[in-house]
Amino acid sequence: MTDTEILLSVRALELGLVSPNDNRIVKSASFDLKPGEVLGLVGESGSGKTMLGRSLFGLQPGVVVPYGGDILFQGRSVLNMKAKDLRQLRGAEIGMVFQEPMTSLNPSMTIGRQLNEPLQEHTDLNAKERRARILEIMERVGIPAPQDRLDDYPHEFSGGMRQRIMLASAMLLKPALLIADEPTTALDALVQRSVLKLMLELTKEEGTALILISHDLPMVAHYCERLLVMRQGEIVESGVTADILATPQHEYTRNLLRSMPERGPVRPFEDTDQPILKTRDLAVEYKSRSGLFGKVDKKKALHGINLTVRRGEVVAVVGASGSGKTTLGKAIAHQIKTSAGEVLFRGQAVKKGSATWMDYRRNCQMIFQDPFGSLDPRFTIRRTLSEALYHEKDLSRSERNERICTAIEEVGLGIAHLDRLPHELSGGQRQRVAIARAIIGRPDFVIADEAVSALDVTVRAQVLELLSNLQHRYGFSCLFISHDLGVVEQLADRVIVMRDGKITEEGARNQIFDTPKSDYTRALLSAIPKLNRTETGVVLSWRFDEPNMTTEAVG
Amino acid sequence: MSLRRTNQILGSSLVAFFLVVALTGLLWTPENPLAIHLQDKLMPPGPGHWLGTDEYGRDVLSRLMAAAGTSVSISTLTVLCSVFFGLILGALSGYCRGWVDRTIMLFTDTLLAFPSMLLALALLSIMGTNISGVIIALGLAYLPTVTRVVRGSVMSLREQDYIEASRLMGHPAGYTLLVHIIPNCLAPVIVIATSMFGSVLLTESALSFLGLGVPPPAPTWGNMLAGARPYMEQAVWLGIFPGLCISMTLLGINLFGDYVRDRFDPRMRGL
Numbered sequence: 001m002t003d004t005e006i007l008l009s010v011r012a013l014e015l016g017l018v019s020p021n022d023n024r025i026v027k028s029a030s031f032d033l034k035p036g037e038v039l040g041l042v043g044e045s046g047s048g049k050t051m052l053g054r055s056l057f058g059l060q061p062g063v064v065v066p067y068g069g070d071i072l073f074q075g076r077s078v079l080n081m082k083a084k085d086l087r088q089l090r091g092a093e094i095g096m097v098f099q100e101p102m103t104s105l106n107p108s109m110t111i112g113r114q115l116n117e118p119l120q121e122h123t124d125l126n127a128k129e130r131r132a133r134i135l136e137i138m139e140r141v142g143i144p145a146p147q148d149r150l151d152d153y154p155h156e157f158s159g160g161m162r163q164r165i166m167l168a169s170a171m172l173l174k175p176a177l178l179i180a181d182e183p184t185t186a187l188d189a190l191v192q193r194s195v196l197k198l199m200l201e202l203t204k205e206e207g208t209a210l211i212l213i214s215h216d217l218p219m220v221a222h223y224c225e226r227l228l229v230m231r232q233g234e235i236v237e238s239g240v241t242a243d244i245l246a247t248p249q250h251e252y253t254r255n256l257l258r259s260m261p262e263r264g265p266v267r268p269f270e271d272t273d274q275p276i277l278k279t280r281d282l283a284v285e286y287k288s289r290s291g292l293f294g295k296v297d298k299k300k301a302l303h304g305i306n307l308t309v310r311r312g313e314v315v316a317v318v319g320a321s322g323s324g325k326t327t328l329g330k331a332i333a334h335q336i337k338t339s340a341g342e343v344l345f346r347g348q349a350v351k352k353g354s355a356t357w358m359d360y361r362r363n364c365q366m367i368f369q370d371p372f373g374s375l376d377p378r379f380t381i382r383r384t385l386s387e388a389l390y391h392e393k394d395l396s397r398s399e400r401n402e403r404i405c406t407a408i409e410e411v412g413l414g415i416a417h418l419d420r421l422p423h424e425l426s427g428g429q430r431q432r433v434a435i436a437r438a439i440i441g442r443p444d445f446v447i448a449d450e451a452v453s454a455l456d457v458t459v460r461a462q463v464l465e466l467l468s469n470l471q472h473r474y475g476f477s478c479l480f481i482s483h484d485l486g487v488v489e490q491l492a493d494r495v496i497v498m499r500d501g502k503i504t505e506e507g508a509r510n511q512i513f514d515t516p517k518s519d520y521t522r523a524l525l526s527a528i529p530k531l532n533r534t535e536t537g538v539v540l541s542w543r544f545d546e547p548n549m550t551t552e553a554v555g
Numbered sequence: 556m557s558l559r560r561t562n563q564i565l566g567s568s569l570v571a572f573f574l575v576v577a578l579t580g581l582l583w584t585p586e587n588p589l590a591i592h593l594q595d596k597l598m599p600p601g602p603g604h605w606l607g608t609d610e611y612g613r614d615v616l617s618r619l620m621a622a623a624g625t626s627v628s629i630s631t632l633t634v635l636c637s638v639f640f641g642l643i644l645g646a647l648s649g650y651c652r653g654w655v656d657r658t659i660m661l662f663t664d665t666l667l668a669f670p671s672m673l674l675a676l677a678l679l680s681i682m683g684t685n686i687s688g689v690i691i692a693l694g695l696a697y698l699p700t701v702t703r704v705v706r707g708s709v710m711s712l713r714e715q716d717y718i719e720a721s722r723l724m725g726h727p728a729g730y731t732l733l734v735h736i737i738p739n740c741l742a743p744v745i746v747i748a749t750s751m752f753g754s755v756l757l758t759e760s761a762l763s764f765l766g767l768g769v770p771p772p773a774p775t776w777g778n779m780l781a782g783a784r785p786y787m788e789q790a791v792w793l794g795i796f797p798g799l800c801i802s803m804t805l806l807g808i809n810l811f812g813d814y815v816r817d818r819f820d821p822r823m824r825g826l
Contacts, residue, residue: 333723335723358725362725365723369716374715374717374720375717387721387726437720
């Protein structure tokens, strides 16, 4: 292979913080990229993948500096480039798509003006040609009637549409390399697949090489020919995707693959089993008033939900964002006002101030998504857990202590953790504490709202296993709210699919995952790859063909 | 040593120095600050009277020390008053929302509509000039600032998951408010309380200068400055020393306030 065939060559790159202690963020990273190649860069948070991606065109933050090695883009060293040349490089030759479509577009500029900027900066086209080029690319990324939308502002587009516009602006100048850092992480699963597909088609048409940075191994693996796996600043494995998946060499990669959720065993539940929780026509309405004398605007977030959770059963609620699944959880926990319907707990209606109210409060616990926000930052873990035993007033001091110690050990932490503050624990450890807090009072019913969504893949697998073990041991029923179908497939006995505040489909897990009835469920499922384990690794496949939904409908 | 560090040390030492002077002034002064010796009037600084004497022959150093005691007590009590009531009002307003919030905000917004100096002047002319009057007037004038800050942090805190978790455990609202919310919104309050201390001191001096603060013959830096005005040409030290006290204390408090702010901002920690 001669040098001319290589677009980008990273050689023994070392990146570190500007500080006396040797704190390397990227350690001796080397890889080559050919024109038009699609490369995946996978790693968990803190693995240095974003810094590596940004340093490729000198966009790393000022405190991060190269300590050695080199980056050659078309034979030119990026590290030694002057600011002026770097500016020419960015945009014109290397494009970038960021994670957050909400903040990567300027909210006070029209889309037309924002797309015009790179063309004005980097080309000699006149206004008319620029407009034609913009319309052409907007059409290409699937924005209907682009000529009518040039004067719209970013907030008038949905998240998926915004990411398409980001992609359009990155591809306007037909760069030789596109770097996409978690381009679809903030998007719904449904939209994710169509945006990724579009990105691949576009880069292929223009012959642009693509580096796809993500934490989501199956997603990246599905689109990339070659894969780099990063861990703590080191590239631990690189090679052809199919080979890495089939026969992973490094222990970390094997661990990553093992951590992928897979279908759990089927547990029998009879229709005659006593339901622990039931909702009857549960509805939630949000009212907003425009001005002092304005009309009251009502928006229905939940339309008459009927659901049943049996004793010991894990019921998953899935749906895209905005489908009302979190609202449902909050309404059942009585954290928000319901506008109609009721919640029955053990056959009795739950009402604030009624005789059964405190009983329900004690027996209905919740695990939240964000492990950083769900613990009081000033409380030690011991105090947090002790507070959760608030109602058990007849416990003696030593009994209380014993309960706390048991609880912390049950979630896989030690007594040494009891006197720490939340900020001294990692995200996974905090989520374990949150679980301990929820189950220390031995509730009969636990609502887990995206309880593992904020965690890294390997940590997520451990926390999921913990949750599942505890559920088996204590037999509490669980309402598991999640957008992550893989996790749901592992944990749930029954699945409820929600859309626009209504239940679209409901059924046993295997039935929903194997033979979904509604198109919406099918579309949700088609967005995530299915894992088939082999002796050494895994093989990926899609469950269903991509649904025939119009771009408008999906995002 | 960085500029930040220098400022920190300068601020802390100034604050410490004036605190010591104020505490001493409350208990002991070299001479009786109120004793009149007309034969010694307008003596320049020198042995016997280190900072000179005023138009009635009173010892300026003793008066400055006594004044420091008065000023610091007034400012401390004022700040404590506004912080205490501000915390209650702000927490209620931010946590309950609805009509409670609207009523409290109407009240504080009305107070905010007047400059704090003007408000204090008006209240003082109603209540008469004495020390408790000054404290109430200034406390009320600075109440809206604390209330607004507390309300803001409570409103963002109440959406946090650990507050929801506390409610889910069935804790009464009062418990959640006292145990989880108020301790977590203290940081910004302590920061504004420090800077408020400085402005209260200044306003109190200004009020005394205008003759509406602590009534004479009790000394404050403000009324000493006011009393020095007719003698500026014969006895310049009468104006310089109280003025220096006010500006040095303010400088110290402002630098110290920056330090406190940095301490409470976790992002600034360790820098």
